[in-house]
Amino acid sequence: MNDSAAQRQAKIDALKAVLGVDSHDDDARLQLIEVLIDDGRTEEAMRGLVEILARDPSSAAATDLMRRLVSPTPAAPEPTASTQVPPASGAAPPLSTEAASPGPGDVERVPVTAAPPDGTDAETLVDVRSEAVRLADVAGMESVKERLEAAFLAPMRNLEVARAYGHSLRGGLLLYGPPGCGKTFIARAVAGELGAKFLSVSLADALDMWMGASEKNVRAIFNTARASAPCVLFIDEIDAIGGKRAAMAHSPMKNVVSQLLTEMDSVDSDNKGVFVLGATNHPWDIDSALRRPGRLDRMLFVTPPDESARLAIIRLNMRGRPVGSLDYASLVHRTEDFSGADLTYLCQAAAERAMLDSIRTNRIRDIETSDFTTALKDVKPSTKSWFHAARQVAQFANHDNSYDELISYLRRRRVV
Ligand SMILES: Nc1ncnc2c1ncn2[C@@H]1O[C@H](COP(=O)(O)OP(=O)(O)OP(=O)(O)O)[C@@H](O)[C@H]1O
Ligand SMILES: [Mg+2]
Known part of the structure; x- marks a missing residue:
């Protein structure tokens, strides 16, 4: 306590x-x-x-x-007012009309209607929370936010207008990009923007070694979502479950994918207010059936953090640590292609250097830009190998233009 x-x-x-x-x-x-x-x-x-x-x-x-x-656990990031995307004019109030109970960010376990018969408790598979993170907390990333707004948030905020224009409200959004670049963070912000609960699903846990139990787990997860509407059901690392069925013709996993498809279709037909978001680092491994209309039919490329995002992440990591006059502009300049996770690691390495120095000299000293300069010799951006694989896809697998965003990013950044 x-x-x-x-x-x-x-x-x-x-x-x-x-x-x-x-x-x-x-x-x-x-x-x-x-x-x-x-x-x-x-x-x-x-x-x-x-x-x-x-x-x-x-x-x-x-x-x-x-x-x-x-290595302090980063708390909820400081809001960055300048980066907020303004709500579309005439925006409808948040979808949730419930009293905010429990409080923002509180984790709650909701009862599940269909518990798997093997005794696996579906409550262990789903985290339900009232989401406090907003898009304004996601620093920088203006182009990602704009696309998110146009493809998903604006129609959801203006349901009547969208319907009047025949805009389809079916289907979910698949976030993809290199690891550690903010997919989970952005998914939480989507829930916050919609005033919806955030249900995060651990698929690794849902995959049960007992034949048939995994399908029941998937059903239980969606039942939990229906009971929690309005909510964002976030399926992380969806490639773990949604892999290509052809590659698992004789595997029990095939049935799990089928169950996932059935549940997604039924979310559309008999549920209002369950929005499915998926995230993956390997979108090209996902069964195309999962990406058909009404399922995860929109894709959003989450780029590595841009300059403002890098600045915010470095500042966030330095909070509560002894810092002098750090040259943030130069750090931002020198960390292009670093993921959020790489930046956290870099800050930790710089802090460790200053700490060891303090122990050696028995005198506390601030973390300096030079600590980062030394740390930068060892810490390299991890996104490079992802872009290498992505380049192949960009060149050979963009039949349906799904990867246009990725390709234009690669061109702009001259990665290809
Ligand atoms: N634009 C941003 N503003 C502030 N913090 C950010 C931003 N982007 C990423 N972060 C921080 O970077 C870290 C990694 O982000 P997150 O876990 O969302 O990445 P991910 O893409 O889901 O990673 P993985 O592929 O490993 O699941 C988090 O601590 C997150 O808070
Ligand atoms: Mg994640």
Whole structure:
């Protein structure tokens, strides 16, 4: 259970009093550091850790805490007001009319109507949350947002207008692109924009080793979605389940894909307010039946983070760490093609360098641009190999123009 700020302060005072009596009581000091970290007082915590590690470099507890301090879990990103896509004029209110309960971002388990008979609890397969992330939180990526708005969000926000113009509201959206570039993040933002719940599905968990159970799991997942409407049902790594059926002619997996197709069609016919989003790094491996009209019939290419996105991701990673006057412009310039995950790793490597220096000299120093320069010698963009594979597709498999966005990106960036 989390302490309140007042409880944390009381603990801090008590532990400082203990240390006043015996300044070498490392147990008390470690406890104090832990509370300081929880309280967001990272510099004070860092100073304490450096002191312990200077005395005892092999202290496992101090090393663990140091690791926790230099790799903070990124919290919900700071909104970047300048990047918000304005809602279409005359936009309908959010689809959800329910009271916001539970609060934004809260994870909730909803009862499932069809539990698989083998005892697998479908609740373990689906995470249901009221989504607080909005498109404004996704930094930069203007062209991705514009396409998202035109292909998906504007019609969904203006259901009546879209219907009047005969715009089909059936079908879902497939997000594709190199790993670690924000597909999951953007899917959450779509749910936030629509005022819908976000159901994220772990397909690896849904694939059961027992014959037939996986199909029941897929059915249970969609039943959960129907019970949670309006919602975005997000199927991550959809290639794991939606692989080409021809390649698995004699595999039980074939039935799972069939079940997925049946469920997607029925979402369209008997469910209002269930929007299916899929994500994959390998769109070319997905069974074409899954991409037919009414299913995942629209594709959105999620590019590596652009300049504003890179700046926001680096800043987010530096939050709570000791930083001096970092040359952000140069870092952004030097990290073209880096994925969000690569940038996080780079920031961690730079922070580690400054930390080791601080331990060596027993003096806290800020993370500098030079730490990044050194880290950049080892950390390389991981998107290159993805683009290499994508180039083949762009050249040979674009029969139905599905990959036009990808091709124009490759041309602009001169990757092909
Ligand atoms: N435009 C952005 N603005 C802010 N943060 C971003 C942006 N793009 C990515 N991130 C951050 O980068 C990290 C990776 O993003 P995410 O997990 O959504 O990528 P992904 O494409 O789903 O990756 P994978 O293919 O591994 O599933 C996340 O921590 C996310 O918050
Ligand atoms: Mg993801």
